Amino acid sequence: xxxxxxxxxxxxxxxxxxxxxxxxxxxxxxxxxxxxxxxxxxxxxxxxxxxxxxxxxxxxxxxxxxxxxxxxxxxxxxxxxxxxxxxxxxxxxxxxxxxxxxxxxxxxxxxxxxxxxxxxxxxxxxxxxxxxxxxxxxxxxxxxxxxxxxxxxxxxxxxxxxxxxxxxxxxxxxxxxxxxxxxxxxxxxxxxxxxxxxxxxxxxxxxxxxxxxxxxxxxxxxxxxxxxxxxxxxxxxxxxxxxxxxxxxxxxxxxxxxxxxxxxxxxxxxxxxxxxxxxxxxxxxxxxxxxxxxxxxxxxxxxxxxxxxxxxxxxxxxxxx
Numbered sequence: 001x002x003x004x005x006x007x008x009x010x011x012x013x014x015x016x017x018x019x020x021x022x023x024x025x026x027x028x029x030x031x032x033x034x035x036x037x038x039x040x041x042x043x044x045x046x047x048x049x050x051x052x053x054x055x056x057x058x059x060x061x062x063x064x065x066x067x068x069x070x071x072x073x074x075x076x077x078x079x080x081x082x083x084x085x086x087x088x089x090x091x092x093x094x095x096x097x098x099x100x101x102x103x104x105x106x107x108x109x110x111x112x113x114x115x116x117x118x119x120x121x122x123x124x125x126x127x128x129x130x131x132x133x134x135x136x137x138x139x140x141x142x143x144x145x146x147x148x149x150x151x152x153x154x155x156x157x158x159x160x161x162x163x164x165x166x167x168x169x170x171x172x173x174x175x176x177x178x179x180x181x182x183x184x185x186x187x188x189x190x191x192x193x194x195x196x197x198x199x200x201x202x203x204x205x206x207x208x209x210x211x212x213x214x215x216x217x218x219x220x221x222x223x224x225x226x227x228x229x230x231x232x233x234x235x236x237x238x239x240x241x242x243x244x245x246x247x248x249x250x251x252x253x254x255x256x257x258x259x260x261x262x263x264x265x266x267x268x269x270x271x272x273x274x275x276x277x278x279x280x281x282x283x284x285x286x287x288x289x290x291x292x293x294x295x296x297x298x299x300x301x302x303x304x305x306x307x308x309x310x311x312x313x314x315x316x317x318x319x320x321x
Contacts, residue, residue: 022076152183
C-alpha cells in the first residue's frame with residue numbers, strides 16, 4: 001500500500017465521512033462564467049441533487065466536483081484526492097450515467113454488461129454481468145437486444161453498467177428524462193439501496209418530486225449556488241409565505257396579483273394559483289381586498305419546493321444576457 005505521504009495517496013480529511021470538499025470553484029467558457037465561486041461538501045452515502053434551469057451550470061459543477069473537469073480557480077478534494085492534481089485517480093472510482101443511452105444497441109443486455117466488465121478488467125465478467133442482471137430485475141431479458149428495450153429498461157441497463165466496477169461515487173445526469181413514473185420510482189428505489197450501502201450519488205434533475213427524494217439538494221442558477229441543504233432547510237431559508245387561491249378568471253387574477261407590492265411570485269397550480277411573498281405582512285396587505293370576494297377561495301399554505309425555486313429564479317440574471 002502507498003504511504004500517506006506518497007503522491008497518489010488520498011489526502012486525509014478531518015471528517016472521514018466527507019467525500020467531496022471544495023472551495024471557490026469557478027469555470028468559464030468563451031468568456032462566459034458558467035460556475036462562480038462555488039463551495040460545497042458532500043458526505044458518504046448521500047444522494048445529493050442538483051437543480052436549476054437549462055444552462056445553469058449543473059453538469060459543469062458536477063464534473064468539477066469529481067475531477068472530470070478542471071476549474072479555472074478553486075481547490076478541493078474528491079474521494080480524498082486533489083481535484084486539480086489527482087483527477088486521474090478519481091476517475092477510476094466514478095461511475096457516470098449520461099442522459100443519452102451510450103451502450104451498444106445491437107448487443108444484448110448480457111453481452112453489453114459482459115463487455116463493460118471486460119473493459120474494466122473484472123476477474124469474472126460473466127459472473128459480474130449475471131449479478132448485475134439479477135440485482136436490477138433484468139432476469140428473463142438478458143438476451144434481449146439493448147436497442148429493443150423501452151426507456152425504463154434501458155435506464156436499468158445503463159445503471160447496471162455504471163455500478164459494475166463498484167465505484168465509490170455515481171454521477172447521474174438527468175437520468176430519468178423521458179421515463180414513465182413507475183420506472184422512475186423503481187430507479188430511485190435502487191439508488192437509495194445503493195446509497196444505503198455507502199455509494200455517494202450526485203444527480204441532476206428537473207423534477208421536484210425527485211429532488212425531494214434526495215438527502216440534500218443544491219439549486220444552481222446561471223453560475224451561482226443560490227441554496228443548498230435538505231429540502232426542509234431550503235424551503236425554510238427562503239422565508240416565503242404562500243397563499244393558494246381558487247375561483248374564476250384566474251388568468252386575469254394572476255396578472256392583477258403580479259403587479260401588487262408585497263407579491264413576489266404568482267404561479268398556476270392546476271385550478272388554483274400559488275401567491276407568495278418574502279414579507280408576510282406586505283403580502284397579506286396586498287391580498288386583503290381580494291379576500292372579500294366571495295367568488296375566490298383563499299387558504300394559507302406551506303410553500304412548496306417549486307415555489308422556492310420559482311422565486312429564486314426571479315432573483316438572478318441569465319448569464320447569456
